[in-house]
Amino acid sequence: MEITKLSADDEVGCAEAVAVDSAGWKLDLPEMVQHTPRSFANMLRYGWDLVPPRAYLAREDGIPVGLLTVDVPKYDNTNQTWIDVKVHPDHRGRGIGSELVGYGENLTRELGRNVVGFGGLDLPKAEAFAQRHGFEQKAVEVNRRQDLSGLDWGIVQRLYDEAVAASSAYELVKLTGSLPDDMLDGMVAVTESINDAPKDDLDIDDDVYSPERLRAYEEAQAKSDRTLYRVVARKKDTGELAGHTVIAVERERPHIGEQHDTAVSRDHRGHRLGALLKSSMLLWLREEEPALTQVDTWNAESNNHMIGINEQLNYKIVSRFLIYQKTV
Template identity: 80%
Template structure:
């Protein structure tokens, strides 16, 4: 077996990587949104905020793609760790390919001078057994939820918006697409950093570190990845201080798919139902701006009761549970 580092310009390799990944998910969780070769290549080019991961494709001696390793290498924060994702084609499981790829990722981590790895696996017995075999300890549970816009009770959404707007009468909402204006960047750094108050459970991770440069990088990466970013921002009427935001990205390749990227309210502005106002306001906007949009996926720690409560009130349903593991090398 040969393990090859993938380039985003390798169209065949990216297509083979997606085929391995998708085949696995069709067995383990067919509802999960899959990459396309184009979106996978863009991930390798731009990442989330111009911090792209590395990907390694395992091929048998006859050239058949059998496994995939994706290595996230944080550079803004948590620079002592990597995050490893391992996939094996269902037709080739049970041959030790996953273990070989995981150990390859551990070696890459050591070669970078880093001392810890994190790993996420779907909540299935075989994933738990794999983690135990490699000395990984479970630290958190993440849940992927989905909102189906077809058939959504829009009267419920409007009612949530009206009720939360009354509770947050001291705030106004700004609707923005694409890159943030320069005059908002400093204020948005503090708002974006509020996501660090979300539960981390037992994960050994530092807070995310944000700056105007990182926010610009996020906007550039999403634009170059051919996604439209919608952002609703709450601003205090009396002071002009930015208080919270919610962000949804819509793919242009598949405009029926949306992904919730962030929802956060600054600590000093909590208690006014801004989270519900932002989420319901975003939905009402997207209903007009993206008529082809049929679903929005979001990810939360299972312990994030406040945000989950809002999502469930908006009829999100669970797609999958993922277990987060860590290991010190």
């Protein structure tokens, strides 16, 4: 078996990688939003915030059989990598996945890092695979999807109206694309509020944000051909930024959206700002993105507060992922 690093400019290689990835999802979880060759190449160019992952394609006799992606954090948790392994269903059970895991672990050591993270569907075969390779379960994440075509907009409007009444000291600012310069520093503090979300037993430090990292995120999303919609809550009397929610809409597939962040700063909680932000965003997107039919979000299974809001807004569970780590 030959394992080669993929380049974003390798159109054939990216298409082969997506074929392997998609074949696995179609068998294990057909509802999962899958990459296109274009979105996969953009991931390799830009990543989430200009820290792209590395991808390696495994071939046997020239036939693509497996895919390894390795995220190498830059801004925080620099002792870690996060790997993802896919094996084409036609070639499973022959040790290909194990070889790719070993490849990822060796790369982690070569980078001077000592912790590897790994996520897998909550399926017996996936759990057995993780345990066989010495990974310890540390958390559970749940992917939920909002069906906008079946959304009761009366519920959304009522949630919005009730939240407005409870948050009269705040105003909303709607933004598309990049933040204005005068909001950048304040948004760093708001974004850091995501660190209050449950980490369960994960061996991870808090995410570290800066104006430069927020700009890198905006640039990566724009270059990946996604439109960012952001609603920000701001205190009327002081101008202090209190919370925000962000949804990215694909331009290649404008029916698909992804919830990137919802956070309320600790000093401003208790005013129903989370419900206000999310309901306001939906009402805005109904006008701005008429083709949008679904929005995916990810939460720790233990994040009861955010899950409670999402369930009011017609989010349904798509998948449950077990998150593992090991020391190498």
